[in-house]
Amino acid sequence: MKSTASTSEKILDIAQSLIVAGGYNGFSYADISAAIGIRKASIHHHFPTKAELVSALVDRYRQQTEAGLKSLHERISDPAGQLQAYVNYWHSCIGDASMPFCVCAMLAGEMQMLPEEVASQVRAHFHGLAAWLASVLRSGAENGLFRLDKPPEEEAHMLMASVHGAMLSARAFGDPGLFILIVAPQIDRLRAR
Amino acid sequence: MKSTASTSEKILDIAQSLIVAGGYNGFSYADISAAIGIRKASIHHHFPTKAELVSALVDRYRQQTEAGLKSLHERISDPAGQLQAYVNYWHSCIGDASMPFCVCAMLAGEMQMLPEEVASQVRAHFHGLAAWLASVLRSGAENGLFRLDKPPEEEAHMLMASVHGAMLSARAFGDPGLFILIVAPQIDRLRAR
């Protein structure tokens, strides 16, 4: 239930949606305060500094991502389906506007002016995602499901870039459908011919 | 010569590099003031509001882009070479850190909280770039140089997303070489087999 969410989780929820909309410098304690009906000082009680808040937020995001990918592996065994499920997840997030952009992709754009603690977590997310994609592509290639032109690590980077670029285009053009139009052919391309 | 650059051009130069580093909310008049040794109020003399400043900046960026692509067409006639030159341009910008990110890609991420005048120009840039890529791909396909799996417009969107995603990955991983590692195979893929 939503009503059982703790205050600190509510703070992270709204901060996350504000970051997705405008990045690290695009929100303030006052914005969060207004959104959940609590005073600024109370937010500082839960998260003393903005850097700590965002750091906790990215930490949670990374755990959620890890848990999501793990449960995905439990529900779907074939690598092609796993890739499809990953892409479908983002397709629906963008489609229903619940999270129209990856938190870490947003922050990666501002990398140079992020507090170091946040920057290193963003880097870690990118490494983790690239590793997951590479492992899925590798096992798919071993099964003969995928035909890779490059090593799995490079194909993973290419796919990740397509996904992030597709998010950006969908946002720039204001057209959620653009995401899947861009990403789907990139996945088809990997399937053994 | 750099020394003949007018003050307003210097303002746009530094503002552009600050936007590339941290987006619309990532810089202030005070930052520009400190960087070029002029008072804040003097910047307001040239650009009364921040929205006007960024709007002028994106306008200039779009003109520079248009001029660059035009001269590219004059120097290089074959579509494959044109595509290669476009990618090489960004490769060198990212490599020497002179402009490690596209201004409009940066702003597109913050689309939702941009002043409308800026947002529409960013959209226009994306439309223009997609159209240029589509026209290059189309003429390449007509020459038999490219073999496209999808209509040129869709292939253009895919390529543009790869380029922007590759910029983001290069920044996230702190590895300029990642850009070309991601983009080069996407171009090779288009070449007739």
Place this chain on the structure above:
DNA sequence: TGTTGCCTACCTACTAGTAGGAAGTTAAGT
């Protein structure tokens, strides 16, 4: 004489962050 470019000085609104206290909760100690 008016215009351009820059200045000093200032304004209001907002930024992250702090100090200190009120209210309620929990868990012993008696």
Place this chain on the structure above:
DNA sequence: ACTTAACTTCCTACTAGTAGGTAGGCAACA
């Protein structure tokens, strides 16, 4: 059962600093 102490959550009230923006003046120049 009653008290006390520690802890949590949230509050009001405040700070120093920064945000974008304005008013008015001065000097160079057309």
